Amino acid sequence: MVTLGTMSSVTVVHGIHRLTLPLVGRAVGGVRHSLAPVLNIGADTMAVVNGGMVGEDYVLAPDDLLEFVRLAGEKGKVRDGGRG
């Protein structure tokens, strides 16, 4: 059986990473804390849901697209935390 989607999922984007995870009902701050070591999400990155900036207490809804906006490249430095 092929499952094309689930009502309880949230898509999380950070830089080259894109994950679909069961995060409905979770706050953005908690998601950031959980995924930071996995995706190298910086504490200073902006959180955006469906194109709008949100605070750390925003509670994720089904089919939300959450992005922790990776800083724009500037001039060749090695990023803290590596790839993301």
Add this chain to the structure above:
Amino acid sequence: MRSRRLEVKVIGLGGIGSALVPFLARLLDAREPPPRLTLIDGDEFQAHNRVRQAFPAYGNKAIILTGEIARTFDRLSVRAVPAYVREENVASLVVEGDYAMLAVDNHPTRRIVSDHCSSLRDVVVISGGNELTDGNVQVFIRRAGEERCASLTRYHPEIARAGDLLPAEGCDLRTSAEPQLLVTNLAVASAMLNAFHACLEGDIAYEEVYLDILAGKMNPVVRGGTRWLRSAP
């Protein structure tokens, strides 16, 4: 009916810009009517640039590269502007209807161009940048006074709040401290050309794309919704 003559400005002719220009010129050379290409940079090509940049002589990058492109693509109208982009000259360098390919290595210049273009009715800005092995390309589109793809600053406070340390005021110091890779520059230049082609075809499907040469990945991002995209230009 003849279409409007395409005006393309390339701002920054370092590792990304110098890799971008020959292919951009070849792409433009095939268009009718022949577009106009303007190369803008106040920097000089020097011996230490040879690791990542191909110029046939030493001197101002805009002037040298313009000569090369004009000799190779004689249908194109090519001109050099041997100057850095500043608050004082941006309005005369990027005007209504332009496609601005922004290949600079500093956020203050990105902020200046983005803020100025936010006041224009019709403009496309494609901005690329990189760190050592990763980079990103942003697409900023305004049509009929409406923002169709977000400005360079909307989702990037590091650009919106960039200070005033512009090239020739501190760039050389950072160059020696922060080496770049030719392959990353090339990957970003290629991604900028992808975005340019998509914009010309009216089929851009993302607002920003991230890439990483070690991971071998690119990830396109849409933030404002697809209502902004497709047939944007």
